[in-house]
Amino acid sequence: MTRLPVADRAVVRRAARDLLARDRRAVAIVLVLHGAAAIAGLAAPWLLGRIVDEVAAGGGAAAVDRLALAIGVCVLAQGLLSRYAQYAGHRFGERAVARLREDFVSRTLDLPVSLVERAGTGELATRSSVDVTTVGTTVRDVVPVIVIATTQLSLLYGAIFLLHPLLGLVALTGLPSIFAVTRWYLRRARPAYLAEGAATAELTEALTTTAEGARTVEALRLGADRIAHGTQRIGQVWATRRATLALRSVFFPVVEASYALPIAAVLLIGGFVMPRGMVTLGEVVAAALYLQQAIDPLDRLLQWTEQAQRGLASFARVLGVGQEPDNGSRPDTVASAAHGIPEPRGTVSTAEERLVVRGARFSYADGPDVLHGIELEVHPGERLAIVGPSGAGKSTLARLLAGIDAPREGVVSLGGRPVTDLPPAERRRRIALVTQEHHVFIGSLRDNLAFAASGASDDQMRSALAAVGADWYTDLPDGLDTQLGDGARELSAADAQQLALARLVLADPHTLILDEATAALDPTTARRTERALAAVVSGRTVIAIAHRLNTAHDADRVAVLEDGRLTELGSHDDLVNADGAYAALWRSWHG
């Protein structure tokens, strides 16, 4: 199974910087507010130290009251500033997460179909649910915590140094062990969490495949097999989770011990070792309080470092969607639901529409070749039917012609350029592959048609439906506003296929590849749809994979494919007269 790419650190860093840069003002406000709140927070321990010194020096209650009042004001100011800082931080976080989701959706929609097929739906489902949510939590909750904690820590340690540089140095004693264990942890965490994410995706894939194919599993008694398959995936998830848990079980205990060490050291050295006069009791108390205060941000910082690691691993997986896969699979076009805005006809010259196949060989994965050196030239505007026995390679050739797969050897070119080199949007505008697979999206009939041409008017949509003979449309209670899909009006397979064809009329590509597009329709509806389609497709290049030989009869030329080889090519009459494979097929089909 092909894995979707995972972005490297440089890409993740750039994307994180972009995320911050796109909302610079909000980021600056959040930083300033958190900084101010942290400074207000420093005042309390210092003022407490002053109270200790006042009392030690025999100061009166009035002085203590004044200092206590000042502490109250500072605590209030810190509370208010923190509240607004968090509010601003969450607003920024929500905006950033919304942008991330939008970017993710548009990258996902641009993914090559062949890549999604090879990667499996579980991989994409995990990235779009688990990973996007993890990144969202990280941006919304983790980044503000890290910003606040870092600011507080810098100011707290700075304040201890201001009290006395020696106390400052003593306060730093816990940091080397925290730093060392964090480095140790971070080095191992990324691959460990990536492995955990990949194992979870494989488990999701295994479970969804089993659930989707439940009937087949039951019919072929594959239950035990599927259970073994699922259990193996669960084992992988268990092993990868154990590995991340092992990392955490070293990391957190070392950190806890490192918190206590500097507080004890400051009290011991400040209270017993440093000579009197060098430091006051109040300063030692203030330093210990600062260190005590530092535990909370340190703890949050380290706890969230773990979450940040998960977030970065998920971010890399989210950003990887849309990157060029590293296994040589090429970008391709979207199949039946041809997206794209109609382009004015006639803007592409006929030479640019010439579809040429030269010496094309193709194999699925590492299997044997299923196409052997296909040579074919499709003339602009012609209707070509491809016929042949089951398994001859017709659908495979259609995928090559549409640019979904690239030939292993040879070339498939449109207007002289390899089809797979065309930018996806351009390819969709020029070539559309319509298969038997079609999807009715949950939404109105209008929404379902607008996928093909977002700018199409209601009239254009109605005429597209009429053109493909979708008479059922006139019976819908709310016309184009009728809700379709699960829980609303369900379309029959034939109606759904007509909807797909109507999308195609709206998408208006120059070249249509119909891979048994009308196979799901009953013979009468199919004949009617084919006729309607024939009227609509005039002036376009149409390549039809034909099960029913009347499609071949109506075509300009017929290509016969047998065992992955093009054995005959010519008009219906010529091939019947030649009395070869096509003539035999025609005779047997005609009865």
Ligand SMILES: Nc1ncnc2c1ncn2[C@@H]1O[C@H](COP(=O)(O)OP(=O)(O)OP(=O)(O)O)[C@@H](O)[C@H]1O
């Ligand atoms: N995804 C795939 N992975 C591996 N082999 C495949 C795949 N799809 C098709 N094949 C194999 O490639 C060969 C050609 O299949 P293809 O579907 O192109 O034939 P076809 O002429 O369209 O058949 P049919 O009329 O039954 O649809 C067959 O041997 C088939 O088993």
